[in-house]
Amino acid sequence: MSGPVGTPGDVTTVACVGAGVIGGGWAAHFLARGYAVRAWDPGDGAAERLSRLVEAAWPALTELGLADGASPERLTATPTLAEAVEGAGFVQESAPESLPLKRTLLADIDAATPQGVVIASSTSGFPMTDMQTEASTPGRLVVGHPFNPPYLIPLVEVVGGQRTEPWAVEWASEFYRRVGKSVITMDRELPGFIANRLQEALWREALHMVANGEATVEQIDTAITDxxxxxxxxxxxxxxxxxxxxxxxxxxxxxxxxxxxxxxxxxxxxxxxxxxxxxxxxxxxxxxxxxxxxxxxxxxxxxxxxxxxxxxxxxxxxxxxxxxxxxxx
Amino acid sequence: MSGPVGTPGDVTTVACVGAGVIGGGWAAHFLARGYAVRAWDPGDGAAERLSRLVEAAWPALTELGLADGASPERLTATPTLAEAVEGAGFVQESAPESLPLKRTLLADIDAATPQGVVIASSTSGFPMTDMQTEASTPGRLVVGHPFNPPYLIPLVEVVGGQRTEPWAVEWASEFYRRVGKSVITMDRELPGFIANRLQEALWREALHMVANGEATVEQIDTAITDxxxxxxxxxxxxxxxxxxxxxxxxxxxxxxxxxxxxxxxxxxxxxxxxxxxxxxxxxxxxxxxxxxxxxxxxxxxxxxxxxxxxxxxxxxxxxxxxxxxxxxx
Incomplete structure (x- = not known):
């Protein structure tokens, strides 16, 4: 299969793989935009943690305005990966930031997900080229890098790897725009993408200053907020x-x-x-x-x-x- | 004289030396806080430029709320430096960023200003130790580094040089707080102070990305604003x-x-x-x-x-x- 199974407008269900701060934030965002969300996370107590995250985010999302039919009740935590991706029109992976883990997990997601469905990774900085090595159909794997919390910060950076097909990058960019995101579509892989390179440079300078006793944590934060x-x-x-x-x-x-x-x-x-x-x-x-x-x-x-x-x-x-x-x- | 001529609460008139974007912004801020401002800038058309800057800032300052008696009419552009500092309880220098110029100008301001009046420099990054070399009474010279526009961004970084007396750093910090600023008082000199080091690290990374064709100006700005x-x-x-x-x-x-x-x-x-x-x-x-x-x-x-x-x-x-x-x- 060399193209999408449907248009971004056809999607009614999103699968979220990984339910930490970022995965849970994505789930809250998709729920607020009126989607059904099926989430899977192998960790102990993941379903309860996910419910708490969505519950904590819901007042903010209500304040911002919910899509018609949006409800936290449309969240299903599934016991297996296969059940999460079943019937999903889009998959968002938000597992811990470990390259071997991402490689294996993306291959597993790829194997379980119907052909033509785009799979995006929330990775903070790994190039997709390095993550898609084990997947059978790497053409539909893209990076869709959000900012914490994904239900409030609009930016998503979209970029493919060497084996990603151009249609997948375009499809993901269009889908994210449709769900209210501000999308930067990058035409090349760059470690840390754009926004993380900028904030990481600032962050490293801050760490140097604290390490040298040149500024306190509070002075650094005040210097920026004010x-x-x-x-x-x-x-x-x-x-x-x-x-x-x-x-x-x-x-x-x-x-x-x-x-x-x-x-x-x-x-x-x-x-x-x-x-x-x-x-x-x-x-x-x-x-x-x-x-x-x-x-x-x-x-x-x-x-x-x-x-x-x-x-x-x-x-x-x-x-x-x-x-x-x-x-x- | 080894101490201030009065308390920060005694000040009614502020002298602004240099009337570019920063000096003009400072003038607008002090006027809005109810002070009389005497400004001097040797450049052609400086008085007209200063009036335009204050006029452009006044709607914003009105929106934020003016102090009792605040008026743009309380601005006087003087033909000489001596007339600007006459009767001023505080002097803010905002000349172009050139070390030889700052050295000479701060010595001239120091010579013309009554003893015990604190003189602050808006320098973006020069250490006061390097700027106070020519002054006769360097003890009252401090850095008071604002952010553009000084009439809206609260942060001011205050730090002395090796020949600055501690009372001057304390006095300036208290004065700036009194005029509504958020003050970081640094206990040591650091090139670029704190906030500029942080934003400069981010800025240099941005310049590298543009230089290498990795991101456009617009992508960089969107990456931050969104x-x-x-x-x-x-x-x-x-x-x-x-x-x-x-x-x-x-x-x-x-x-x-x-x-x-x-x-x-x-x-x-x-x-x-x-x-x-x-x-x-x-x-x-x-x-x-x-x-x-x-x-x-x-x-x-x-x-x-x-x-x-x-x-x-x-x-x-x-x-x-x-x-x-x-x-x-």
Missing amino acids: GPGLRWPVHGPCLTFHLAGGEGGMAHMLDHFGPSLQAPWTRLEAPELTRALRDDMVAGCASEAAGRTFAELVAERDRGVIAVQRALRPPAGDEDAGTAGEHGA | GPGLRWPVHGPCLTFHLAGGEGGMAHMLDHFGPSLQAPWTRLEAPELTRALRDDMVAGCASEAAGRTFAELVAERDRGVIAVQRALRPPAGDEDAGTAGEHGA
């Missing part, structure tokens, strides 16, 4: 620095702060700021700004940061604080 | 990973994902995960959690992420979307 972290849900790091350049944008920012790139501000060495890299960054920001002027982007950032701050930290005694989002968003 | 960036205004990177560990918290997270630290997920090498570092991270998270249980932290994160999402991206047609913050905060 600093750059307030901008990042509004504009990503590139557009943020585009605005830091003032009206000259990313071009001025790179030309002015270029020398700081060589400063020992982090333990990560910077790439050489070639003309080509500078021009790519400038062109990328122009493309992303999509015609919004500097003043418009500044106003957008200001409205966004204010909305975030008022949503998270309403002034004491201001009972209408929550309505700031209305004006500020 | 992924980890949604969590970071709620919980910083340490508490975020504390929750990624499930009920086992940071201890389980480090024990389980410890091996990924050695994976090539970023170009930044990880520190050795010694027992001491592991224990410091675990203890730091426990201290920061301050008695909040895993379930309470998860609920807090979920409410926070939902509040952020609804504030920034209200569902189409949902006119009450902005009130989500009220329930979610």
Whole structure:
């Protein structure tokens, strides 16, 4: 079989293999979007843990708005893998992060799942090429990397391995969009994908600082929550620095702060700021700004940061604080 | 003179030296908090640019709430440095990021400013030890590093140089808190301080990815705004990973994902995960959690992420979307 058994719109049942924090979070997300979910996890007490996870997530999902017919009652914990994937139109694997385990498990899932059904792995960083080695039909195996908790954070990174067929990557991307995800479809394998490479660089610098007594855990968290972290849900790091350049944008920012790139501000060495890299960054920001002027982007950032701050930290005694989002968003 | 001329509560006038994006942002912040601001910048058209910056920021500041008597009319652009610092109870320097320039300018500001008045530099990363070399009374010179825009992002990192007197660091920290800032007072100099080291590590990884054609500018920004960036205004990177560990918290997270630290997920090498570092991270998270249980932290994160999402991206047609913050905060 060299293609999907149906379209993403045909799916009514999703199988979740592995029911830890991530697998349980996926189950909650699919349930909230109105799917039946069949879950299997070989661990002791997995069914009870899964119920607790879904129960804990449900108030948040209700707040966000449930799909028609969505119910935690549509969750079935099955005693075997075969029963979980039976009748599933999509399989999400979220087992512990161990390469030998993923290899064997994905081969088992592949053997048990009807042909043409896409199987996605929640792996945090293994390339699918390394995980699909034991599977009989590796063409329908993709990475679908979520962020914790999968029922709230929209991002999913989708990428195939060398033996993955292109239709599976496209099908998974479309399916995730259909269930409300923000999808980045990567055209090549990269350890850690994109978002984990970015947050891992930050995380390693944080660990170095704690290891050297340069900052405490609490100072590191405050530095982010009260600093750059307030901008990042509004504009990503590139557009943020585009605005830091003032009206000259990313071009001025790179030309002015270029020398700081060589400063020992982090333990990560910077790439050489070639003309080509500078021009790519400038062109990328122009493309992303999509015609919004500097003043418009500044106003957008200001409205966004204010909305975030008022949503998270309403002034004491201001009972209408929550309505700031209305004006500020 | 070995101490301050007055308390932070005595200040009524602030001098802003340098009126670019950062200096202008500081001026807007101090004006909104009810201070008179005297600003000097030797550049062509600086006074007009400063007026535009304050004007652009004022709607956001009005939305956040102005102090009694706050008015953009209380801004005076002066033709000389001496006139700017005359009568000021605090001086904020925000000149371009050049070490020779900062050295000379801080010496000039020091010479013109009455004794006992604290002078803070907005430098993005130079240690004060390297900047205070030419000043006659370096004891009152501190770093007060803000984030763009200074009128919205609360974080200020305060640290002295080798010749800075401890009272000046304490005085500046107290003054910034008084004007509504979230202050991290560092006990040692570190290039890039704390927040810039963290975001610079992320930024360098992003530049490497663009330079190698591994990701586009837009993919990098989406990876943050729709992924980890949604969590970071709620919980910083340490508490975020504390929750990624499930009920086992940071201890389980480090024990389980410890091996990924050695994976090539970023170009930044990880520190050795010694027992001491592991224990410091675990203890730091426990201290920061301050008695909040895993379930309470998860609920807090979920409410926070939902509040952020609804504030920034209200569902189409949902006119009450902005009130989500009220329930979610």
